[in-house]
Amino acid sequence: MNTVRARVWQFEIVPGAGGDPSVHARKLGGMALPVHLARLVHINALACDFRRVVDYRIRVHEARLLTSYLAAPSGLALQVDYSSLLATSLHVRRFISECAGLGVMTAGSEKLFSWKPGRDTLHSFDVLPPGPLQTKYGTFGVRPDLLFHLPNGPVAGEARGRHREAKTLFPKSPDSNQKERLLQLAAWSADLKDHPYFMSWVWIGATGVGVDIFIPKAGWWGGDGLQLGAIQEEYEPDWWIEPPRRVRRSELDDGMDGRLSVPRRGRTRTNVVAIRDRTDERVEGVLDTLYRTAGPTVGSFAGVPVRGSWAPADELGTARHDVLIGILAEYPSGQRRARRRPEGIELAGKRADVHLEGRLLTVVRETGGTWPSWAQLEEELLEV
Template sequence: MPTVDLRIFRCESGYNANGELVVVRAKLDKHRPIDVWLPSLLKVNTLAAPLRRKMAYRIKQHELNLVLSFLSMSNSNNSRVGARVADLKSAARHIGAFVTESVGMGMLTATVSDHFRWSGNHDDLEHFDALPARLAGDYYRRGVRRDLLFLDPTAGVSRMAGEARGRSTRPPTKMRPTAEQRRRLNQMLGWSERHSYHPVTMAWTCLGGPALAVDLFDMTLPPSGQRRPASSSAPEPSPGSRVPEAEAGGPRSIARAGDAPGDRAAESHGEQINERLAGRSYHVVDGTGELGFAEMDFEMGMRAYVPNFVDYLYETAPENDRQVLDDEPVRGGWVKTDLVGSSKTHLFLGVLRREQLEERQDMLRRRRLEGGWTDDIQVDVFGRLIVAVALDSAAAPSWEQVSTRLE
């Protein structure tokens, strides 16, 4: 099973002389490899849908293929997921930023699942740029936002907000957070304070080393009795929005979102450039030879389960009469992930006519945790979408090889 390098930092927060909530202590707690289930690495991008536009199957398949094509991996022992760094840095900025963003978001979900034991499915994951009405009123509509909101399926209203940072640089080697990481953590703590001390975390992913490397920050907020009111400089909520009451569960409760346009200016070392690709806005750091983390447009959201989006994917996906699951047709097919170089990895994107029972998705997660990590064909289901990745395969596997892993 391919792995990436993971470092866990334990961070304690407190108040500085100006009364601001900041990181006061940060300790490297663990440094270990983490197994990567490749369909889950693609999860966020798979579920991202244009809320005001249709997306044809071939576009969605090409997006996922583009991400995997910039990565190198195999299923051999001690294999690590790496990036094609030279290709990534030579690509157009908006292409490199899209890949970096997608990998960063994927590693956020992977590390939250691994470290915080988040067990949610696609119904328990939201993007802050497109929160459903039942959640949108709990958060400020202006100013800094996080990226993803992880809802805990076992704890009612418990949530964690997650920040995903992606860099094309080599990973940091210091045993403490870098100045850039600490600055971002402090911004997150300010957001947490303004939202009644909302639990937060950050995954900082670097693609420029021999393997993907992630720094995950486990943030401890002040005890309830020591918490101060948000400073007077906190932004006023937009009309109709409200701040949630403090939630029980402490720092290990689950939630996160993306930043408002222009917020990333503070971390830019050069000119801020806006690019558009496939209807998305990207906010790219230039001037240093490095790719910064791309900004996802407010029109993009975790909406793969919205009927009109998936219906159109199904309508435009290629038909194959031999692909049937529980007497339901599965449209779609395999593609080789060789857009930027030779590859033995294949990607399958399938679209079901009807959504699968949640029990099947739970079964796949249990099987994975019980020893399915060594499989050379990794399969997952997100609502009506099936994503499979075949490693070290000279040819695309058969549908039967996918369907047997869904039984």
């Protein structure tokens, strides 16, 4: 397990000078947000547009690319090969930033809102299932990225990320792109009778990886459900964000660089399927396609045929990690549960970070030695 330095802000939407929503954010403090690299790979492996081509080989290639730039020494802060990141093209920087943003937002939802993968449903706003959700939220215009269904009610989540060339990792005042997106989401929330949402904004810089997390004010969305115990109080001036003009629903923050674009009809990266809703044929379609394109069956896991292979994260030279994305032919029977080891495990003599959920297993392991077999993985990861 690794951590990301987080600043946690609590915000409320108040009427602006012209009647449009404005945002007042107050810093609650800072915290070390737990981030599992295998979980980050896991959530991005599902972040594919199932209306297009879904291919296991592409998921592995992207995982290798991501873990080539990110470094995760056991128990320490998540790091990035920043000099290499600066030397690469803009679209690669945006890809790394967006993947990190999606993973860190998911980590924030688990830590602060107690969202549990496999228990609580998760939807992408870009691919909401037909029915009540589409009727309520629509299918076009400015919207957050994900919809987390929690015991206290639904909360929307927004993931953003960008690299930062300044010497300090965090800005002292809100970035112009942060302002724009917070105001757009405030207008979206107001149109839906103050729908609760939160936003994570990842910064990747020379000193590491950090995130600004904006959470709703207490009482707006079941405030007692927020888990704030790990936050250490730190003072910074409040942020008052006023709308310079009317934010139109047809305007869109295209992603990592904050530029406006045409109305969105679906992103290509953050289309995370509803993991828990196993009856959704689209979920099964994505997993079935990944399984079908993953090559021959290589063994069994929990008594179920499994496909997938190890790959070195060596896109920048000598690998520091090896990555495994394993796809099971079907859901395990549930007789053997995954062991809960938040600090990671040791596999074949090397430290590893593991995430197992449903039919998808992801492992990020320190490189070196012989890759563990499926029998070894089953012995280490499942309860007897």
